[in-house]
Amino acid sequence: MPAYQAPLRDMRFLLYELHGADALAKFPGYEEATRDLLDSVLDAAATFTAEKLLPLNRTGDEEGCRFQDGIVTTPAGFKEAYKEFAAGGWISLAADPAYGGQGLPHVLNLLVEEMICATNLAFGMFPGLSQGAYNALALHGSDEIKQRYLPKLADGSWAGTMCLTEPQCGTDLGLVRTKAEAAPDGSYRVSGGKIFISAGEHDLTENILHLVLARLPDAPSGTRGISLFLVPKVMPDGTRNRVSCGAIEKKMGIHASPTCQINFDGATGWLVGRPNKGMSAMFTMMNAARLGVAVQGLGLAEAAYQGARDYARTRLQGRSLAGARFPDQPADPIIVHPDIRRMLLTMRSRIEASRALAVWIGLAADEAAKHPDAERRAEAEDLLALMTPIAKASFTDLGFESASMAVQIWGGHGYIRDNGMEQLMRDARITQIYEGANGIQGLDLVGRKLGLGTGRLLRRFFHPVAAFIAEAGTDATIAEFTLPLAKVFARLQQVTAQIAQAGLSDPEEAGAAASDYLEFFALVAQAYMWARMARVALAKQSGADGAFYKAKLATARFFFARILPRQAALFQMLGAGKASLMEMEQSFF
């Protein structure tokens, strides 16, 4: 397994030099979130993930989870690591102090999650799902449920799941068949079979809380008839509930994360939120989960980049095209080759822009939660809602593509399991699928987010970009970044108007544009981050830490020269509309 060093310098740059995270400590409830505290948490996370999680990543992949007689055993070392993880308070970082949490900012939690996923994605699934269950119960559970369950989720003694998928229903949750019937004591009896339940059964915790989508008798059909239930594996009286694991899936990757078939056989559960309003409660959980999955992609991308870079620096093969650079060695390191640099910089320039976006979005989550001004909270909520599908799809594509490029740089050695690169690819592949396949993120963006409040969400992105461009207007020193940004931003406005217009009369036009539009939007968002980062770096490149800022500028220049041009292709594709997609008769395929 290649080494991994958490990108702490970059994280601090983004928090304090780019996005002004010092302001967090002024929000009521975040008084403790000073720079000193954030830094010490980041340092501790870097140490913990490198020392405890990274060593279990390869062994966990090879050993995988085992299933026998309904019992799931996690790979060697996972139980001990989980105990330390929970004891270290890592699950409850951003949870409510009223229920055992530490009340720290979401943005901090996101950066910690990046490190967890970079070192051991399969391990990170367990606490990730518990955090998702925590959020859903915190927002929609009754006081009794909150008091009974949240502290157990926060301290890690219990874990959570999201039970949505069934064999006949994945994306289309309106097809859920699992049933729930009211019992005289106010509880419900839940019956049905769920599949693809991550961490649905395991040996890390004494109890597992399943959040289950099911239908009440006489519920309306489709998504308007779905309710959310809390179904614990172990009942409050210590007896076992009628929940069982029937099998675990054999998968491409995340072998150490058990993907379970879970059977509810008249299991006892409690309603969470209102009857038939399960979808909206689930969406709360899902939106937070989507941002979490985005960060998984980012973490894997960083791990892949570091693995590829370290190999490229040490693998001696061939000579520089400009003549031998290290004539005393049998060959030059492959990092001298332009094509290797192209791949490394493709990863790096997208990773750093994506991390800048992650911090921006994470701070929006904190503003939405804690800003004293209600209008600012609402605006931040809008930005978060707009950027979540973009981050989910674009960061996970980045994670997978970076892992694949890392394999390519390692050559045949990248294809060998022991070297760890191909595992990153296999693990990353699921992030493009779960929590809403990336095509669904595109539909969420064009079908829901664009239209909300006649473009209100869009303005949360468009206004700051326009303001930045306007402000930079006269500054020749950053024109190399702001001029192409201004140009591509104008195109984004143009295609947005096109799609909104065409989509009004023909929803298939919006559907045909969805994925390419999301990618276009992500490129513009990355260009915006790069222009802002470059502005900071330009001012500091002659200072004490000059190498860091010079690297930022070189990476920014690569982005504008070699990545942003992708917009030219997407712009043409978006202009082509739906005709070529829909013309083909179904029987012709």
Add this chain to the structure above:
Amino acid sequence: MPAYQAPLRDMRFLLYELHGADALAKFPGYEEATRDLLDSVLDAAATFTAEKLLPLNRTGDEEGCRFQDGIVTTPAGFKEAYKEFAAGGWISLAADPAYGGQGLPHVLNLLVEEMICATNLAFGMFPGLSQGAYNALALHGSDEIKQRYLPKLADGSWAGTMCLTEPQCGTDLGLVRTKAEAAPDGSYRVSGGKIFISAGEHDLTENILHLVLARLPDAPSGTRGISLFLVPKVMPDGTRNRVSCGAIEKKMGIHASPTCQINFDGATGWLVGRPNKGMSAMFTMMNAARLGVAVQGLGLAEAAYQGARDYARTRLQGRSLAGARFPDQPADPIIVHPDIRRMLLTMRSRIEASRALAVWIGLAADEAAKHPDAERRAEAEDLLALMTPIAKASFTDLGFESASMAVQIWGGHGYIRDNGMEQLMRDARITQIYEGANGIQGLDLVGRKLGLGTGRLLRRFFHPVAAFIAEAGTDATIAEFTLPLAKVFARLQQVTAQIAQAGLSDPEEAGAAASDYLEFFALVAQAYMWARMARVALAKQSGADGAFYKAKLATARFFFARILPRQAALFQMLGAGKASLMEMEQSFF
């Protein structure tokens, strides 16, 4: 495992309606290669691969090869399938009748290989390597070697390998350390360790012929001091040679193909070709092998497309954005969604163009071998040399990207091993790496092929494209295809001149352009094939088999609307030159 049907209709379209393969039977030596014969071989191959190879693909992946005490055991069923495969004459299809071959056209062999790789890539590796060894010995071996070994390779009773890679040398074969010393009897003693040797040891054949790169004493350093040796596992007298398998690798995919560490411990070998000229002999083998790997990518892409299409037709989920299409069913099949169609057509439009190129290139191989006119043979040889790196890189990228898109269309079910889609991805990933990583193909194109004979190779592509465009000049019915082709072709000429010019004074400029240029070239080649195919289809769409031609036209339109625009991005990237790649200091990465 999803079903697979060999795309026979498309193959016949390409052979007879697009590329005029009927002319083959007029070449001396190909008299038997009539349409009837080609068709019957294609039919038989479709049946054999579907019935015998496809059923072993999933089981072979799960079981993998086993290694114990130097012995490699292939998965259950492989031995029996290999016997039938050899008995059916599939290995010797294009081999010389003088040495047990059937002397059939290369293009036929390519199409059969597509079916083999679509149904079972790991199986196809064994005969593929034998064919490579056959080619190298046929071209460079002495008469004695040819008589002794070629018939055994042709009938499949013996197999072959290519032993190039060592731990310290992959791409850079100049670093080979394996040694060979002359023995008094005219043979050599070969000593050294090779890694990543596909089919280096197995139980399918009674003997294995290793083609080994090694250095003679006092050989010049680098690639000019490498010689090629034939080292059989079993000696002519039936005793075991000093060759052993030390281990097999645990890999991402092609589990049924053993990737071996092979130790030569003073093994007896015979020189193939001249001393210190091993690289050029090996390149003969490698060029044919590169085309073979290209076709692997094509086969995997087709298998992925069919798997994705069949799922998209039957998976019911959600409703058409234009309103329910099948209101009597619980949901519509997902093929109604524009984004699903976008993915299917992205695969299909590139696959059909790539197959058209494969047939064109395959026919060039046949012209190069058998055309009665020496000038035509030389021209065909040039086209083959030019297009081989383009096909290798672009078809294997297509294979992998198609498999990944198929996984995406299958959603979570695509990530499950039993469903077979993720195996296609894992298997496809190696094709982008072996036989020269795809970045090396780009360097071969810009660094070697562009410059040969001051652009002589290029003219073999540029002239027919220019002639086609000129001929179509006045034809309004195909202008929708020929106008964008003409535009992108002009750009190809422009970037070619740019790169040739810049590369003269600075080889790093050529290196920085290599991968993007290859992709640009591949796009133009695909556009050329699509314009030609569309011309044929336009004339026949009202005829008996109208649906086939209408599907061709719809796919062509998709290609020009949604795939060709990628050129706009590549054109900009190529214009940016090397600066942004080389500016970053090595320590900054």
